Amino acid sequence: MRLIKDSWAAAESHSDEMGRLFYATLFRIAPETRDLFPVHMEVQRSRLMRALVHFVQMVDQPEDLVPFLEQLGRDHRKFGVVAQHYDAVGQALIGAIRAHAGESWTPQVHEAWTGAYADLATAMRTAAQAERGPASWLGRVVEHTRVGWDLAMITLQTPEPVPYRAGQYVSVETPQRPRLWRYLSPANSPREDGTLEFHVRAVDGGWVSRAIVAHSQIGDTWRIGPPMGRMHVDPSSERELLMVTGGTGMAPIKALLEDIAQRPEQPRTQVFVGGRTWEDLYDFASLRKFSYSNTWVDVIPVVEDDEGATGAERGTLADVVTRYGAWSDHDVLVCGSPAMIRATVSRMLVAGTPLDRIKYDPFTMD
Ligand SMILES: Cc1cc2nc3c(=O)[nH]c(=O)nc-3n(C[C@H](O)[C@H](O)[C@H](O)COP(=O)(O)OP(=O)(O)OC[C@H]3O[C@@H](n4cnc5c(N)ncnc54)[C@H](O)[C@@H]3O)c2cc1C
Numbered sequence: 001m002r003l004i005k006d007s008w009a010a011a012e013s014h015s016d017e018m019g020r021l022f023y024a025t026l027f028r029i030a031p032e033t034r035d036l037f038p039v040h041m042e043v044q045r046s047r048l049m050r051a052l053v054h055f056v057q058m059v060d061q062p063e064d065l066v067p068f069l070e071q072l073g074r075d076h077r078k079f080g081v082v083a084q085h086y087d088a089v090g091q092a093l094i095g096a097i098r099a100h101a102g103e104s105w106t107p108q109v110h111e112a113w114t115g116a117y118a119d120l121a122t123a124m125r126t127a128a129q130a131e132r133g134p135a136s137w138l139g140r141v142v143e144h145t146r147v148g149w150d151l152a153m154i155t156l157q158t159p160e161p162v163p164y165r166a167g168q169y170v171s172v173e174t175p176q177r178p179r180l181w182r183y184l185s186p187a188n189s190p191r192e193d194g195t196l197e198f199h200v201r202a203v204d205g206g207w208v209s210r211a212i213v214a215h216s217q218i219g220d221t222w223r224i225g226p227p228m229g230r231m232h233v234d235p236s237s238e239r240e241l242l243m244v245t246g247g248t249g250m251a252p253i254k255a256l257l258e259d260i261a262q263r264p265e266q267p268r269t270q271v272f273v274g275g276r277t278w279e280d281l282y283d284f285a286s287l288r289k290f291s292y293s294n295t296w297v298d299v300i301p302v303v304e305d306d307e308g309a310t311g312a313e314r315g316t317l318a319d320v321v322t323r324y325g326a327w328s329d330h331d332v333l334v335c336g337s338p339a340m341i342r343a344t345v346s347r348m349l350v351a352g353t354p355l356d357r358i359k360y361d362p363f364t365m366d
């Protein structure tokens with residue numbers, strides 16, 4: 001790990017050139033891979049290369065990494081990735097880093113990178129080869145509701161249900177942005193009619209989210225990748241439940257609540273829903289309505305800086321949740337933007353919540 005980290009530190013400041021060299025090499029040695037990537041590569045900002053380096057540096061934490069890589073390998077089938085491509089990607093990656101690592105690149109460093117990449121590739125490739133289900137599903141947009149200028153709720157219908165578990169996420173490709181796949185979290189638990197509801201917030205400068213919010217239309221066909229993620233509520237746990245959510249993190253929380261409601265027994269559950277202003281709690285009314293008919297749930301709105309918000313707790317989610325104490329006898333789920341997850345989880349740990357009680361999708365960090 002030290003050899004990998006030191007050589008990466010020496011090369012890192014040249015990341016743009018490395019990205020260009022990586023793709024140039026890949027498309028030269030395996031030209032058929034060009035068609036798997038978007039037409040305009042600059043839009044991707046070298047996502048793949050950044051992801052590769054990130055995971056190579058985690059190769060010494062296999063207990064978290066391997067299950068994730070197995071999902072990622074199954075997910076990569078939707079791009080049209082096949083087993084031979086892994087060698088070409090490894091060669092392009094290591095060649096690009098070597099070209100910019102200068103004197104720090106020794107035979108031992110080369111061996112360290114090659115070995116680590118081989119471990120990642122083996123986990124992904126093996127899982128992909130073992131998978132018998134479809135590489136992707138088609139879904140038709142049957143509803144598109146704008147909720148404010150930057151948010152839309154979109155319902156898709158698939159001919160056969162996508163086999164996900166409440167709390168998981170999927171990647172989607174839209175006709176407006178071909179080959180730009182993005183992750184979205186269904187806001188409902190699986191239904192027999194194959195409908196999936198998504199909440200999409202347009203982010204500043206966002207290629208896909210802005211196109212979805214502004215231009216999706218009823219009748220559009222989306223492709224949906226295999227379900228991923230490990231957020232779930234253990235039915236055998238005897239503890240009460242705390243859910244902390246901001247922004248479109250509300251979507252997987254709603255899916256989980258719907259799922260729990262169908263179980264024979266429900267844990268007492270507190271849901272803190274936060275935003276900067278009251279308007280950010282775009283779907284609060286439906287959660288509150290849910291809590292009226294499901295008395296095991298309490299929903300608490302939290303706003304940061306809205307003078308007019310009566311009936312809401314004031315502060316960030318991290319402030320408000322930790323004001324109630326350590327929650328050490330609860331199972332905790334945190335869902336939202338990477339920044340919100342980071343802030344909330346770190347404050348809860350300081351307040352005394354045991355780490356093994358807190359669940360969030362650690363690979364959702366951008
Ligand atoms: C596991 C997972 C689940 C997700 N679920 C949802 C969901 O249910 N609903 C939803 O709307 N989004 C969700 N996202 C985020 C979504 O996948 C996209 O990253 C987001 O829509 C931006 O894509 P884009 O193409 O519009 O932006 P890009 O063109 O990729 O990026 C444009 C700019 O926006 C910034 N940016 C990228 N993502 C975000 C973000 N999330 N918040 C703020 N700035 C950002 C980038 O740094 C860049 O500067 C989820 C992400 C993950 C990892």
Ligand code: HEM
Pocket residue numbers: 033036037038044046047048051052055072076079081082085086087089117120121124181
């Ligand atoms: C160990 C090997 C690999 C790892 C860890 C890996 C990881 C990833 C990750 C995490 C993403 C998603 C990035 C995001 O959307 O935020 C991604 C995207 C992608 N990967 Fe891989 N990948 C690997 C191998 C490959 C191979 C062999 C190919 C075949 C050419 C490939 C092709 C793609 C494509 C086409 C995308 C989508 C376009 C893009 O985001 O650039 N990947 N990969």
